Amino acid sequence: MNQQVDIKSHAHIQDGNHREKIRISNLHAFYGESHILHGIDMTVYQGELVTLIGRNGAGRSTTLKAIMNMVGKRTGQIVINGQETLNMAAHKIAHLGLGFCPEERGIFASLNVEENLMLPPKVRSDGMSVDEIYAMFPNLYERRTSQGNKLSGGEQQMLALARILRTGANILLLDEITEGLAPVIVQKLGEVLKQLKDRGLTILLVEQNFRFAAHIADRHYVMEHGHIVEEVKANELVEKSELLNAYLGV
Amino acid sequence: MTTIFGINLFALFGQLLVGLINGSFYALLSLGLAIIFGLLKIINFAQGALYMLGAFCALLALKYLGINYWYALILVPIAVGIVGILMERFLIRPIANEDHLYSLLLTFGLALIIQGAFTHAFGSSGLSYSIPEELKGGIRLPFMYLPNYRAWIIVASIITCVGTWWMIEKTRLGAYLRAGTENPKLMQAFGINVPLLVTLTFGFGVALAGFAGVMAAPVYSVSPDMGSNILIVVFAIVVIGGMGSIGGAIITGLGMGIIEGLTKYFYPEASNTIIFLVMVVVLLLKPAGLFGKEA
Numbered sequence: 001m002n003q004q005v006d007i008k009s010h011a012h013i014q015d016g017n018h019r020e021k022i023r024i025s026n027l028h029a030f031y032g033e034s035h036i037l038h039g040i041d042m043t044v045y046q047g048e049l050v051t052l053i054g055r056n057g058a059g060r061s062t063t064l065k066a067i068m069n070m071v072g073k074r075t076g077q078i079v080i081n082g083q084e085t086l087n088m089a090a091h092k093i094a095h096l097g098l099g100f101c102p103e104e105r106g107i108f109a110s111l112n113v114e115e116n117l118m119l120p121p122k123v124r125s126d127g128m129s130v131d132e133i134y135a136m137f138p139n140l141y142e143r144r145t146s147q148g149n150k151l152s153g154g155e156q157q158m159l160a161l162a163r164i165l166r167t168g169a170n171i172l173l174l175d176e177i178t179e180g181l182a183p184v185i186v187q188k189l190g191e192v193l194k195q196l197k198d199r200g201l202t203i204l205l206v207e208q209n210f211r212f213a214a215h216i217a218d219r220h221y222v223m224e225h226g227h228i229v230e231e232v233k234a235n236e237l238v239e240k241s242e243l244l245n246a247y248l249g250v
Numbered sequence: 251m252t253t254i255f256g257i258n259l260f261a262l263f264g265q266l267l268v269g270l271i272n273g274s275f276y277a278l279l280s281l282g283l284a285i286i287f288g289l290l291k292i293i294n295f296a297q298g299a300l301y302m303l304g305a306f307c308a309l310l311a312l313k314y315l316g317i318n319y320w321y322a323l324i325l326v327p328i329a330v331g332i333v334g335i336l337m338e339r340f341l342i343r344p345i346a347n348e349d350h351l352y353s354l355l356l357t358f359g360l361a362l363i364i365q366g367a368f369t370h371a372f373g374s375s376g377l378s379y380s381i382p383e384e385l386k387g388g389i390r391l392p393f394m395y396l397p398n399y400r401a402w403i404i405v406a407s408i409i410t411c412v413g414t415w416w417m418i419e420k421t422r423l424g425a426y427l428r429a430g431t432e433n434p435k436l437m438q439a440f441g442i443n444v445p446l447l448v449t450l451t452f453g454f455g456v457a458l459a460g461f462a463g464v465m466a467a468p469v470y471s472v473s474p475d476m477g478s479n480i481l482i483v484v485f486a487i488v489v490i491g492g493m494g495s496i497g498g499a500i501i502t503g504l505g506m507g508i509i510e511g512l513t514k515y516f517y518p519e520a521s522n523t524i525i526f527l528v529m530v531v532v533l534l535l536k537p538a539g540l541f542g543k544e545a
Contacts, residue, residue: 068439094441106436108429115425120440167440 019046020082021171021202022067027076029059029066036062038226039076044171049193049203051213054223055249060206061103063223064173067204068100069093080171095123096171099164103175103206105156109149113140116148116159120167127168136192137162154185161192171202178209190216210248222247263394265515266508271400271469273507274407275462277500279484280491281411282458284499285418287488288431289451292342292350295358297459298481299365304330304463305472306368309379319382322464330460331453338452343445361478368474376471403465410461411500418496427451431494486529492542502540 022044029037037059044050052060065071067078069090078085080096094100099120108116117133117140134141137158143151151159157177164172178186186209193216196203207213213220214237222230224247232240253259279297286294307326311317317325337360345352381399388397418424426447430437434444470476484503491502506525514521532540 070435070439089443090435090438091441091443094439100436100439102436102439106433108432110428110432111425118422119425119429121442123441164440 020044021046021048021080022204023077023079024063024067025077025079027063027066027074027078029062029071030073031062032072036071036226037066040226040228042221042228042231044202044204046202047197047200048218049197049205049216051205051207051217051220052223053207053210053213053220053244053248055247056208058223059226060223061175062226064100064175064204064206067093067173068098094120094167094169097124097169099123099167099169099172101160101164101172101174101177103179105160107148107151107156107159109147111148112144113146113148113151113159114144117144117163117166120163122167124168124170128165130166133162133166136165136195154181154188157181157185157189161189165196170200171204172196173204175206176208177205178207178212186212210244259393262512262515263391265511267394267396267400267511268514269508269511270404270504271507272510273504274403275466275480275503276484276487276507277411277503278407278458278462278465279480280487280499280503281414281496282455282462283484283488284491284494284496285414285427285458286452286455288494288496289427290338290342290346290353290448292353293357293485294452294455295354295481296337296361296364297357297456298477298479298484299361300330300334300456300459300477301463301466301480302368302472302474302477303333303364304460305379305467305470305476306372306463307460308464308467309377309472312379319464319468323461326464327457327460330463331457334456335449335453337456338449342452343449361481365474365478372474374474376473376476379467379472381468399468403469406465407462408504410458411503414458415496415500483525486525488539490525490529490532490539492539495539495541495543498539498541 020043022042024040024042027037027040028035040059040063042050052063054060062071066074067080067085069085069088074086076086080093080098083096085093085096108119111119117130128136134144139155140159140162143155148156148159161174161177177189181189190212193203193205197216205213205217214234218234220232221228222232222244230240230243230247232244237244279301283294283297286292286297304326307329308319308322311322311326312319341356341360342353345356385399385402388395389401390396418427426437426442430442430444430447434448437447438444466472466476483506487502487506488499490506491498506528509528510521510524513524520527536542
């Protein structure tokens with residue numbers, strides 16, 4: 001019951017600031033005994049594409065999972081669409097309009113492509129229709145009766161993305177969507193993300209491939225050892241390139 | 251007239267029928283176990299006790315509340331399912347994150363408690379429940395006499411098993427179940443209330459045992475140890491079919507009943523052990539079971 005009151009009071013406070021889609025303050029997250037995130041602060045505004053970049057193990061994926069309440073203990077604040085979600089049950093968070101695409105893609109092997117696509121319940125009313133999705137990803141239409149585990153890596157990634165677009169989620173949390181994919185598919189994903197941004201969706205992207213991210217993102221947060229160490233806007237990429245190289249080790 | 255190549259067809263078909271009846275119960279019980287194992291990864295040792303509970307509920311409901319067989323067939327599974335839901339919610343869930351051995355031991359303990367309580371209250375000798383009026387009598391077939399109630403058991407259990415299989419393999423709810431089995435955390439992240447799904451699934455798996463109990467009451471004697479007797483065989487069947495395989499549990503349940511029946515005719519001495527022999531052979535040749543997926 002306390003939780004309900006808490007959520008409402010925060011919603012009230014946040015009412016005036018509706019363009020803020022995700023606001024994270026002083027977030028700490030733990031997996032069992034290990035302390036992964038050490039006081040993260042970040043904000044993502046409506047219609048923005050923001051990336052989390054950094055080396056492996058910096059805490060980028062954990063940040064997305066912490067937003068979805070998929071890690072162990074969390075402290076701090078995670079406000080989504082003006083609602084405090086720290087005490088929310090994991091299955092209620094998606095219904096705030098979030099769509100999560102996990103690093104391992106999470107295609108269900110026992111379900112076929114169409115069943116995978118139709119699986120996540122709608123979280124908002126204005127999701128893409130199945131026809132629109134098949135138009136965006138013609139491969140998925142051709143393979144709609146194949147089992148999930150029979151797909152190529154690229155097809156799995158497209159399905160993982162398509163699946164959350166159908167739900168109407170307008171805040172997408174995407175984890176390493178280009179990892180291990182052929183350049184032509186990475187390019188296709190880049191086009192899809194641009195289209196989604198044009199539709200007004202808000203995207204928080206964890207990305208290893210900085211060249212991919214640099215093309216499409218509005219802002220970047222650089223993470224290291226569970227901290228956010230730098231915020232870089234798209235127009236600062238050139239002047240901060242040396243700093244970025246140092247952090248990313250390229 | 252009734253023997254061909256020295257085989258007494260009357261006796262053979264009679265044993266086949268008994269085998270099919272037993273197989274129907276094996277299928278219903280192992281289906282419930284497979285559903286529960288699939289989603290919760292726990293082995294519900296109390297399934298036999300809940301089957302017994304179903305049979306006693308039917309008996310007591312008739313005796314004290316005047317609820318007839320047909321109403322019992324609907325109401326008892328609901329009641330037993332509620333017992334299962336309470337079990338899952340208050341006993342199994344608190345230890346769900348521990349090693350699954352603990353929940354196995356817990357359900358084993360519960361089975362002993364339920365069985366002990368019924369032995370205390372009703373004694374260990376069996377009670378009888380009469381066949382409903384509508385299903386008395388039988389049909390004379392060329393090689394056998396088929397009692398109506400026995401035909402009903404086979405038909406009703408096949409319909410229930412196929413219906414359950416269809417629900418799990420072909421509907422959206424079933425897709426939630428299958429996906430929840432594979433990756434419950436991601437299902438939560440998609441906005442599906444997985445703990446509720448788990449509770450309801452457990453309740454449904456247990457309700458199947460209750461249903462089997464009501465079906466069994468008129469043919470087997472209703473006694474506190476009826477569940478523990480059948481459960482060991484059902485576990486062997488689940489192992490043969492492959493842990494968690496829905497179709498495998500149904501087909502193996504019926505198939506093993508038939509094999510047991512045939513053994514009773516051809517070599518009766520082995521009829522109590524044949525299923526375990528099959529289990530040993532299957533484990534040696536295909537450890538994941540006939541319909542299980544190799545890990």
